[in-house]
C-alpha cells in the first residue's frame with residue numbers, strides 16, 4: 001500500500017499552459033499536504049464531524065461522505081465512533097482519489113462498514129440515511145446543479161437527520177471580502193506557499209471552484225427543504241454549516 005503523501009509543489013514553477021484545476025494523479029499524490037496547508041480550520045472541522053455524528057446519528061444509521069477524496073472525513077468518523085455506530089458510503093468522481101481512499105480506509109478502519117464508490121454524486125441513487133457530509137465538495141459542482149442535489153439529499157435523510165456542508169465562501173461586502181481573501185493569502189504564505197503558487201492556483205481554480213455567500217447557502221438549503229440551518233464554524237473565507245431535517 002502506498003500511503004506516501006508528498007509536499008504540494010504543483011504550482012511552484014511557472015506553467016506556460018495553466019490547466020484548469022483537477023483532482024488527477026498529481027493532486028492525489030500531495031492532497032493531504034495541499035488541503036492541510038490550503039484550508040484554514042480543516043483539521044478542526046474533521047475533528048467535529050465525529051462529535052456531531054455522536055450527537056445526531058441514530059445507532060447503526062447510514063452516513064454519506066460525498067466528494068470523499070482520500071476519505072479523511074470517513075476516517076475521522078471511524079476514529080471517533082465504534083464500528084456498530086454507523087455504516088458509511090464514501091463517493092468520489094476521481095478514479096485516482098477512489099483508489100487511494102479504498103486502500104487507506106480498508107487499512108485504517110477494517111472493522112467499520114465503509115464502502116467507497118466511484119461515481120457522480122449528482123446522479124447517485126441515495127438510500128435512507130442519518131447524516132450527509134459535503135466537506136468542500138459542493139463548491140466544485142456547477143452552480144445550477146447544487147439545489148437539485150441538496151433537495152435529493154434532504155429527501156434521502158431520515159427524520160432528525162443532518163447535513164454538514166463545508167465550503168469556501170465569499171462575502172457580499174466587497175471590502176470585507178477583500179480583507180478575508182488578503183488574510184487567506186497571508187495564511188497560505190505562512191504555510192510556505194510562494195506568490196507564484198498562490199496566483200497560479202487561483203487562476204487554475206477560476207470557474208472550477210465557484211464559491212457562494214453564506215446567505216446564498218442558507219437560502220438554498222431552505223429551498224431544498226431544510227427548515228433550519230446554521231453556520232457552526234468560520235475561519236476567514238472557509239465555513240461549515242449544518243442543516244437539520246425535522247425529527
Ligand SMILES: C[S@@+](CC[C@H](N)C(=O)[O-])C[C@H]1O[C@@H](n2cnc3c(N)ncnc32)[C@H](O)[C@@H]1O
Pocket residue numbers: 023035066067068069070071072073091092093094097119120121122134135136137140141
Ligand atoms: C476538496 S475535495 C474534498 C475533500 C474531502 N471531502 C476531505 O474532507 O478531505 C473535493 C472532491 O470532490 C470530488 N468531486 C467533485 N465533483 C464531484 C462529483 N460530481 N461527484 C463526486 N465527487 C466529486 C473531487 O473529485 C474531489 O475529490
Ligand SMILES: O=C(O)C(=O)C[C@]1(C(=O)O)C=C[C@@H](O)C=C1
Pocket residue numbers: 034035038039136168201202205209
Ligand atoms: O487553495 C485554494 O485556494 C482552495 O480553495 C483550497 C481547496 C478547497 O477549498 O477545496 C482547493 C482545492 C483543493 O481541493 C484543496 C483545497
